[in-house]
C-alpha cells in the first residue's frame with residue numbers, strides 16, 4: 246500500500262488570456278461566476294467558483310509579474326487548458342440550451358456505458374481553453390474534501406457547481422508519471438491502454454473509476470489532441486489543497502524551485518507548470 250496522498254482537493258486554476266474584459270464577460274455571463282477582484286494594470290481577474298474553489302485570469306504584461314509572489318517561479322496562466330466543471334446530470338439539457346442561446350458551439354460525447362450513460366458536453370472559451378460539463382452524483386459516497394453543492398447562478402448562466410478536473414500536457418510522459426507521485430505526492434489512479442493519458446485522484450487515495458463521483462482529478466497527457474479536440478494545458482498554474490508540510494518535504498527532496506509564503510507552497514515543475522499547495526480551509 247502506498248502512503249496516503251497529501252493532496253486534498255482541487256482549489257483553483259489560472260488561465261492565460263489576451264483580453265481581460267472579454268474574459269470577465271465570458272466567465273461572468275456564460276459561467277455566472279462572481280468576480281471577486283480585478284486589476285487591469287496587473288492583468289488579473291479573480292472569480293469565486295464556490296466556497297472552496299476559484300478561477301483566475303492572467304493577461305501577461307511585459308516586464309511585469311501578474312503575481313509578484315510567484316515571479317521567482319516565472320509562473321504564467323495556462324494556455325489551451327482542458328478543464329471540467331461539475332454539474333448535476335439533470336442540468337445537462339438546460340446547459341446545452343443555454344449554450345445555444347449564447348451562440349457557443351458544443352459537442353456531446355457519452356463517456357459511460359450503454360448500461361450507465363455519462364453524457365458530457367465540451368465547448369471552448371474565447372481563448373482556446375477547452376471546457377467540459379460533467380455530471381456528478383451528489384449522493385455518491387466517494388466525496389472530495391470540499392463537496393460540490395447545487396449552484397445558485399443567474400438564470401442565463403450555466404449551473405456549474407465546481408471544478409472537476411484539469412488536464413495538463415507533459416512532453417516527457419514517462420518522467421511525469423514517476424515524478425508526480427514522488428515529487429508532490431499525487432495519487433496515481435490509472436492510465437489508458439491506447440494513449441499516454443494518466444489519471445491522478447485529488448484526494449488521499451486513488452479511485453479506480455471517475456464516472457459519476459464528485460471527486461476531483463488531475464489528468465496528465467503527452468502533447469495530444471484528446472476528446473472533442475481538447476488540448477492539455479501548457480505552463481499551467483493550478484492550486485490544490487494539501488498537507489503543505491508533507492508536500493514541502495517531497496519538493497525539497499526532489500530539489501525543485503519553490504516559494505513558501507504564509508503557509509502557501511508554490512513549486513515550478515520541470516515542464517513549466519506551477520503548482521500551488523494551500524492549507525485546508
Ligand SMILES: [Fe+2]
Nearest residue numbers: 328329377410
Ligand atoms: Fe475531460
